[in-house]
Amino acid sequence: MAERSTAAVDVADNSGDEPLTAKADQSTSDGVAQDRERDTDSDEPQQSGGTERPGKASPPELHSGHKLARRYRLEECVTRLDGFSSWRAVDEKLRRAVGIHVLPSDHARARSVLAAARSSALLGDPRFVQVLDAVEENDLVYVVHEWLPDAVELTTLLATGPLEAHDAYQMVTQVAQAMAAAHREGLSHLRLNPSTVLRTSSGQWRIRGLAVNAALRGIGSDTPQRTDTEAIGALLYAALTQRWPYEDDAYGLSGLPKGVGLIAPDQVRAGVHRGLSELAMRALANDGATASRHEAPCTTPEELVKAIGEMPRIRPPEPSFTAPPDYQRTTYQQGTYGRPTPLPGVTQPVPAPPPPLQSRTGKALKWAVSALLIAALGLGSWQLAEALMDQGKKSDNTNQTHTTDGNDKNGGITPKPPTQIKIQGAQEFVAKGSAQHPEDVGKTYDGDTSTYWKTSTFIEGPPIAPYKPGVGIVYDLGSAQKVTAASVGLRYAGNHTTVELYAADSLTPPSLGSMQKIGSITTSGTTATVKLTKSVKTQYVLVWLTAVPYSEADPSAYSDAGYKQAITEVKFTG
Numbered sequence: 001m002a003e004r005s006t007a008a009v010d011v012a013d014n015s016g017d018e019p020l021t022a023k024a025d026q027s028t029s030d031g032v033a034q035d036r037e038r039d040t041d042s043d044e045p046q047q048s049g050g051t052e053r054p055g056k057a058s059p060p061e062l063h064s065g066h067k068l069a070r071r072y073r074l075e076e077c078v079t080r081l082d083g084f085s086s087w088r089a090v091d092e093k094l095r096r097a098v099g100i101h102v103l104p105s106d107h108a109r110a111r112s113v114l115a116a117a118r119s120s121a122l123l124g125d126p127r128f129v130q131v132l133d134a135v136e137e138n139d140l141v142y143v144v145h146e147w148l149p150d151a152v153e154l155t156t157l158l159a160t161g162p163l164e165a166h167d168a169y170q171m172v173t174q175v176a177q178a179m180a181a182a183h184r185e186g187l188s189h190l191r192l193n194p195s196t197v198l199r200t201s202s203g204q205w206r207i208r209g210l211a212v213n214a215a216l217r218g219i220g221s222d223t224p225q226r227t228d229t230e231a232i233g234a235l236l237y238a239a240l241t242q243r244w245p246y247e248d249d250a251y252g253l254s255g256l257p258k259g260v261g262l263i264a265p266d267q268v269r270a271g272v273h274r275g276l277s278e279l280a281m282r283a284l285a286n287d288g289a290t291a292s293r294h295e296a297p298c299t300t301p302e303e304l305v306k307a308i309g310e311m312p313r314i315r316p317p318e319p320s321f322t323a324p325p326d327y328q329r330t331t332y333q334q335g336t337y338g339r340p341t342p343l344p345g346v347t348q349p350v351p352a353p354p355p356p357l358q359s360r361t362g363k364a365l366k367w368a369v370s371a372l373l374i375a376a377l378g379l380g381s382w383q384l385a386e387a388l389m390d391q392g393k394k395s396d397n398t399n400q401t402h403t404t405d406g407n408d409k410n411g412g413i414t415p416k417p418p419t420q421i422k423i424q425g426a427q428e429f430v431a432k433g434s435a436q437h438p439e440d441v442g443k444t445y446d447g448d449t450s451t452y453w454k455t456s457t458f459i460e461g462p463p464i465a466p467y468k469p470g471v472g473i474v475y476d477l478g479s480a481q482k483v484t485a486a487s488v489g490l491r492y493a494g495n496h497t498t499v500e501l502y503a504a505d506s507l508t509p510p511s512l513g514s515m516q517k518i519g520s521i522t523t524s525g526t527t528a529t530v531k532l533t534k535s536v537k538t539q540y541v542l543v544w545l546t547a548v549p550y551s552e553a554d555p556s557a558y559s560d561a562g563y564k565q566a567i568t569e570v571k572f573t574g
Helices: 035-037 110-123 155-157 165-184 212-217 224-241 274-283 301-309 358-394 438-444
Strands: 072-081 084-091 096-104 129-137 140-145 197-199 204-207 424-431 471-490 496-502 516-523 529-548 565-572
Touching: 035 274, 072 096, 096 212, 110 129, 110 212, 155 197, 155 224, 155 424, 165 197, 165 204, 165 224, 165 274, 165 301, 165 358, 165 424, 224 274, 224 301, 274 301, 424 438, 471 496, 471 516, 516 529
Parallel strands: none
Antiparallel strands: 072 084, 084 096, 096 140, 129 140, 197 204, 424 471, 471 529, 471 565, 496 516, 496 529
């Protein structure tokens, strides 16, 4: 069973020749159809690490309708630059839109582009637009990547004004965390700009062109982490002020006035969030100092993530509600149909209502109600007398005593109610292959059912075996506890999810066979309650999924349609 990557989209950008950093590369992007007239061979990037000029290889003669690998049909050329071209295409095998970069195999950068694309594909982080294929075939090298039709570039968002403080906070947080993860794997971007940062319809931020964009243009850097960190600072600066933090205009944004230098965002625009303004200045090339506070500069994405974590969380603005219109009284009056319209200024007498229950029917109704009341009083008196007589008979029998059978079902002792066991820690258990999402295990016991740890999406199912014996998480209960049941919240319903429980000796057991199976259940709902036939005393419990249901695409979880599951909340009782 193969694991399938999420599907959506990238649009290549070609926003122009504007500088990204004060002394770094000139930023061009992968190509956008509306800017194609700006794609010229004069767009040669410059970077402190030096550039590699392409050879004299001419772009391949491609056209709309051309097929690559008898699978990818080219639809529209969005960039033609420096001997390579970028296309919007259709994957006819999977019936989805994709983006493709194409260049001759004898191009001076062909080898580096292939290497960058394959390294980016191995990262598999859903916060980046995914590389789907990297192939050398028929004297061509082409890189296939996702195409996100519902995504909007930061360039487009800033055309209408700066972002709200919460949106800017979310953008810099997600971009910094993604780049920190990429640098931990030895990958850098080197061309981060408003055209390579996208916001999807679900509000998630994604980055396109990791490693590949720079390789296509031969961009390098002796300090890649510093270059990417400064680029993130420039993105935040632009999001807060709708201005590019350098003197030259770029990406549809006006630059700063010439001669004033780099000034803080809250000095450029009124109402800018103070914490975000200082964060942008710490990331940009200003020696890490702002006008009001002298904080250490952020020179790596990891340091930037740490600085964001030390900030107070910025909450979204309260939704505004429009007051309903005032109630308008109509001129319609009930019962006036057919009556003559009174003359203006003449007060009409209001007829007095008739006395209640004065008709024959009313008098009969009164006598019937009276009779029912008399009958009810008589019946009640008789029942009261009978009850008093029975009580007298019982009180006469004073020699009778009440004894409790010592063999009562509960023995006269109230059973102790089950108590919830607090989880002290957790770690993903990998029996075979790669891990799922180990950084999210804490979300399964944080008390918030909207957060979750998810599995990968599988093409076949529901059983995960034989390709994986299962996936799951080992929980630490702090000390040896008497466990009687476990409740596992699930994100996806359907046929079917199988949950098994194992008692483990440590948080990192050596194998599945080293643990004792203590319970299992199969369910098609969103809650799996595993009740143990006999209580077990253990400190570590493995929640193990061996079958997952089919579910449609879940854009908010970056998850494509397929067999998958996610755990929202786990509780143990004893």
